[in-house]
Amino acid sequence: MRPRTYRATAAALAATVVTGVAAVTAVAAPSPAHLAAGQNAATWLTTQLEDGVLTNFGMPDIGLTIDALLALKATGVAPATADTVADRVAANAAAFSYYEIDYDSDGDLDRIVDAGSTAKLLVAATAAGRDPKHFGGLDLDAMTRDLVATSGPHRGRVRDTTPEVYGGDASNTFDQSLAVLGLSRSGGAPDDVVGYLIRQQCPAGGFRLNPDPAGAGCSSDDVPDVDSTAMAVQALLAAGAAPGAPGAAAKGVAWLEAAQAADGSFVNGPHKPDPSLPAVANSNSTGLAGQALAAAGATAAAEKAAGWIIKLQRGGGTDQGAIAYSPDAFGTGAIDDMLRDQWRRATAQALLALAQVPFGEIGEQPAGSASASPSASASPSGSASASPSASASASASASTTPSTSASVSPSPSSAAPTTPGGGLPVTGDPILRVAVLAVALIAAGPALVLVARRRRRP
Secondary structure, eight states, X not given: OOHHHHHHHHHHHHHHHSTTOOOOOOOOOOOHHHHHHHHHHHHHHHHHOBTTBOEETTEEOHHHXXXXXXXXXXXXXXXXXXXXXXXXXXXXXXXXXXEEEOTTOSSSOEEEEOHHHHHHHHHHHHHTTOOTTSBTTBOHHHHHHHTBOOSSTTTTOBXXXXXXXXXXXXXXXXXXXXXXXXXXXXXXXXXXXXXXHXXXXXXXXXXXSSOOTTOOXXXXXXXXXXXXXXXXHHHHHHTTTSTTXXXXXXXXXXXXXXXXXXXSOOOOSOSSXXXXXXXXXXXXXXXXXXXXXXHHTOHHHHHHHHHHHHTTBOOSSTTTTOXXXXXXXXXXXXXXXXXXXXXXXXXXXHHHHHHOOXXXXXXXXXXXXXXXSOSSOOOOTTOGGGSOOOOOOOOBOSSOOOSSOOOOXXXXXXXXXOOTTBOSOOOSOOHHHHHHHXXXXXXXXXXXXXXSOOOOOX
């Protein structure tokens, strides 16, 4: 999607959200202090790269590396390094998108494609200015479209091709949002793909992470979470005038504003989390939500989010520019190498709220440029009819990194959200899922042949 279209969508969103108010105001660019903080954070990420990639326990983490690529493109930091990172992502694209296994024991390898990973690669390719139809030897546009269900109750859903014996399809709203974002910049997102995303919106405006197994729309306001809503809002903005997209985006923005704490922070998780699990305001969720609010023109709320995040940034020392996951993590002082992965994930997503470049425009405009921000305000604050009853209560842990999936994370296929009570969003290798697959393979016997390609999720 081109910036002009994106800004026009934001203008329509503003008119939809601000009930009874015809005035549309210009969106201010992020403050110089926030822009500088975002660039410092991106610069720190470049110091964490090893041969153009970020690693997790010594292994390349392509999902997290894509997050770093998006961070560099959003801030305009180190263009040459960003090109190197894009090259490395392309070199690992096939291994990240799919794996091959003879799961039916017929002697032939069967390709199992991960929807979230493939869609995230599509977003990365378009943001990096690469041809998504020729990226790492893959036609990501065609691959993503081939994953779309064409009939049945899940029509329009971008799905994994995982056979039931290995858990079946685990795609979720994060994956769907990534697909809409990527396809919107690569030929256009089909209406049914956008429509399936809209069906994940709950009555008050938030989006749930996991679709209903039977394909029903969301009917409960107990299940939406911040990360899924933030990603869905940005995807719907990128979808432009697709049927239902502007109105659904407007409701999502209103829900996010209602979920924002007075200090500007956000807590991820469902509306009614398990009370026995900790609820932690964190920079990952706040980064995604702040970026979405900025993309929609909700400037005041976006700046509040950025103001909270900037307080978690290290101002000096070896790791100057790094952003902590939470106030508690920031208070630990020097970064422990055991928790360095957490700081990398937090920094990559938190800085998105500082740069305030919409996902749908990353790579098209430098951070802080007038054309990188929509030209209308969609801030529904103060409008009683635009602010649904929503709670910011959710659960997340600052000290653990779950092996679930959405950078911003939950079901194995998500790209970044956190599970209720879970920790930092995981955007790279799904260690737990790979382990489960390995156990299943061993149990199945030597007839199953696993190719040396590890499955990776965004």
